[in-house]
Amino acid sequence: xxxxxxxxxxxxxxxxxxxxxxxxxxxxxxxxxxxxxxxxxxxxxxxxxxxxxxxxxxxxxxxxxxxxxxxxxxxxxxxxxxxxxxxxxxxxxxxxxxxxxxxxxxxxxxxxxxxxxxxxxxxxxxxxxxxxxxxxxxxxxxxxxxxx
Amino acid sequence: xxxxxxxxxxxxxxxxxxxxxxxxxxxxxxxxxxxxxxxxxxxxxxxxxxxxxxxxxxxxxxxxxxxxxxxxxxxxxxxxxxxxxxxxxxxxxxxxxxxxxxxxxxxxxxxxxxxxxxxxxxxxxxxxxxxxxxxxxxxxxxxxxxxxxxxxxxxxxxxxxxxxxxxxxxxxxxxxxxxxxxxxxxxxxxxxxxxxxxxxxxxxxxxxxxxxxxxxxxxxxxxxxxxxxxxxxxxxxxxxxxxxxxxxxxxxxxxxxxxxxxxxxxxxxxxxxxxxxxxxxxxxxxxxxxxxxxxxxxxxxxxxxxxxxxxxxxxxxxxxxxxxxxxxxxxxxxxxxxxxxxxxxxxxxxxxxxxxxxxxxxxxxxxxxxxxxxxxxxxxxxxxxxxxxxxxxxxxxxxxxxxxxxxxxxxxxxxx
Numbered sequence: 001x002x003x004x005x006x007x008x009x010x011x012x013x014x015x016x017x018x019x020x021x022x023x024x025x026x027x028x029x030x031x032x033x034x035x036x037x038x039x040x041x042x043x044x045x046x047x048x049x050x051x052x053x054x055x056x057x058x059x060x061x062x063x064x065x066x067x068x069x070x071x072x073x074x075x076x077x078x079x080x081x082x083x084x085x086x087x088x089x090x091x092x093x094x095x096x097x098x099x100x101x102x103x104x105x106x107x108x109x110x111x112x113x114x115x116x117x118x119x120x121x122x123x124x125x126x127x128x129x130x131x132x133x134x135x136x137x138x139x140x141x142x143x144x145x146x147x148x
Numbered sequence: 149x150x151x152x153x154x155x156x157x158x159x160x161x162x163x164x165x166x167x168x169x170x171x172x173x174x175x176x177x178x179x180x181x182x183x184x185x186x187x188x189x190x191x192x193x194x195x196x197x198x199x200x201x202x203x204x205x206x207x208x209x210x211x212x213x214x215x216x217x218x219x220x221x222x223x224x225x226x227x228x229x230x231x232x233x234x235x236x237x238x239x240x241x242x243x244x245x246x247x248x249x250x251x252x253x254x255x256x257x258x259x260x261x262x263x264x265x266x267x268x269x270x271x272x273x274x275x276x277x278x279x280x281x282x283x284x285x286x287x288x289x290x291x292x293x294x295x296x297x298x299x300x301x302x303x304x305x306x307x308x309x310x311x312x313x314x315x316x317x318x319x320x321x322x323x324x325x326x327x328x329x330x331x332x333x334x335x336x337x338x339x340x341x342x343x344x345x346x347x348x349x350x351x352x353x354x355x356x357x358x359x360x361x362x363x364x365x366x367x368x369x370x371x372x373x374x375x376x377x378x379x380x381x382x383x384x385x386x387x388x389x390x391x392x393x394x395x396x397x398x399x400x401x402x403x404x405x406x407x408x409x410x411x412x413x414x415x416x417x418x419x420x421x422x423x424x425x426x427x428x429x430x431x432x433x434x435x436x437x438x439x440x441x442x443x444x445x446x447x448x449x450x451x452x453x454x455x456x457x458x459x460x461x462x463x464x465x466x467x468x469x470x471x472x473x474x475x476x477x478x479x480x481x482x483x484x485x486x487x488x489x490x491x492x493x494x495x496x497x498x499x500x501x502x503x504x505x506x507x508x509x510x511x512x513x514x515x516x517x518x519x520x521x522x523x524x525x526x527x528x529x530x531x532x533x534x535x536x537x538x539x540x541x542x543x544x545x546x547x548x549x550x551x552x553x554x555x556x557x558x559x560x561x562x563x564x
Contacts, residue, residue: 003511007504007562015563038503038519039533061533063501064563124507 005117006124007064010072015064020057020074029141033060033134035126040066044134046077053077053085056135063127065118070131072111082139092132096125161458167543169194169450180513183548188333188492188539189517190383191364193447197387200446201439212438213412213429227438230445231428237448238378239369240395244427247401248436251392252360253283255379256327258394258431259356260287262407264325270296272324275353277302277310278529279332279339282522284358288327297324304529308335308484316347323348326355330362330378334523334537335484336467336492338362345374354400360384364541365463365490367456370395382440386541387447391440394431401427408433459542463491466540470549474538477556483535491540494521497556500563502536508562512555514548 024030024045033042040062047055056074061067077085095101095109096118106113118128167173172192175182184192204226210219212227228243235246249255268274274288278301285299292299300323302315310328319326326348331338341357348355356377362368364385370378377400382391396404406413406424410433415423424430451459470493474480479498497505506518517537520527527533538552 003508003562006507012563038501039524039527040503041533061501063503065504067501121507124503127503 006121008114008117010111010114011064011068014068014071018058018067018071020055020071021059022057023059024055024057029138031134031137031141033130033137035062035066035130037126038063040127040130042066042070042131042134044070044074044131044138046135046138048082051081053080053082058131058134062130063124065115065124065127066130069115069128070134072114073131073135076110076112077135085135085139089132089136093129095119096128161454161462161542163462163543163545166454167545169196170543171195171198173543177513177515178511183512183514183544183551185538185540185544185548185552186515186517187364187541187544188336188361188384188521188537190389191386191541192543193386193388193443194450196450197443197446201388201443204439204442209438211435223438226442226445227436230441230448233445233448234393237368237452238363238393238395239371241371242398245395245398245401247394247396247428247431248441249379249392249394250390250437251381251383252358252379253287253381253392255377255392255394256283256356256358257287258407259377259379259396260291262404262431263354263400264288264291264297265294266405268292268295268297268324271322272297273300273320273322274298274325274327275300275302275315275318275323276326277315277328277339278304278525279308279310279335279337280327280329280523280525281333281358281360282524283360284327284329284356285525288325298322301525302328304526306530307486308332308337308526309486310337310339312340312343315344319347319351319353323351323353326353327358328355329358329360330368331359331365331490331492332484332523332526333361333492334521334526334535335486335494336361336489336539337484337486338488338490341373341375349374361490361492364451364459366460376400382444382447385444385447386450387444388437388440391437391444393444398427401431404431406430406433410434412436454542462542463540466542466544466546466549467491467493469546470538470540470552473549473553474556477553477560479560480556483530483532491544492537493539494535494537496532496535497559500559502534504563505536505556505559508559509552509555512551512558514552514555516552 029046042060045057056077058070101116208222210223212224231246354376357375359380363380376397378395383389413433483494502518
């Protein structure tokens, strides 16, 4: 295992300068995510208009993997429909936990494909998936979610 | 303390000989020699412990206290023999005061439920400290909820020491129990347990000490400490997992009701009522972890052979060395800087999450713990979500501490 597969440049960059690291004023959907194992806490905000995600943002603290995942997620979600966002949740789940990555699939995920190295680090999968669970919960405007 | 003549003679600990006793240390992890610096989470076992468990299962196993046959007698002798070893190791007054449990957590829960539910009432207070492991917080919260008692917490200062003046102030007319850790698992602070016990005794308040992090590292004498309960775990003192000990002052245990009911804790059962067994078996319902007890007995023999004072000296010099080399890492801040510390170093690196530190140093073959260390209130006090923690045992080396410092420089490079 090469550490650079996990901490790819794009991940280090998004950790250092997280995009959309802010609140969204109401009307908004939002949810809290918490990983009790490492203390990561994220808050995800979504503004949805005409079934499309107009804006996505997050706040919180976490390791490089969880912050970079959340940062890239907010970039990727903008302009997507709710159905597309839920589909993306499933695809990310497959990317992080699946047996093998499909090259076409990787290409279609853009920067998010950088997270494919996480699957080799089972203890870190929850770091990368926390924001996605939180996003799903925000879409449903549910209560705080936990990855435990 | 049990004076082992061998230990007294053994003025210095030979590190290579000691390391040879621990098979697990001699392996590569991610292409590097393993440096195991996660002893506060769970220590490793010497061959002597592994062999004792293996021998027990290979030659002596049967159920204890039940059969007239030879194997049952051998198993009972090994099981009760281990109890006597533990009694001697912590200098308890009687084998009746040594109750086997699954670990420290179960030992504290036993006291919280058996003692707590019969002695706590509305408005009573249980006094703990900010430094506790969750295992010495949550059992008390549960019994407080059940009885209407209140949990009171002694604050700590910014070096990670409890505030004795505050403790004295909080120790009031309603305090019914004082419970605190002997040594903090998260920071390594050695608490002033003698002062605490003296203050509590002056008010006739019983004291429970969570000794999980103390017993592996220093000589513990429960009569000298004068505490009423002392809880610890086998797996942190080089014994098996799933076995631990509750020491209880005989007069306290005698008047406490059983915690769990079942086989072995009874003398006679009828549908009209049951006569409970004598101490300590009153608190040991069901078939116990016999092999675990035997393994823990072997761990006690092993520690006696090395000598607890040798271990304490060795770890003090390891702590001094590791503190020095880690402090040289730019951006590193040690959390918990009390003058009296066990060989535990909790730290953060500026701008880098402990979880990332843990993964990167693992790539160098170094095992450390990252997270809240089951002590979330401590993290809250210092305003950090988590720390990285290196915790040492007598088999660790200065070179391993140096390797950790080198690996942390790589971590910084990676995130520069």
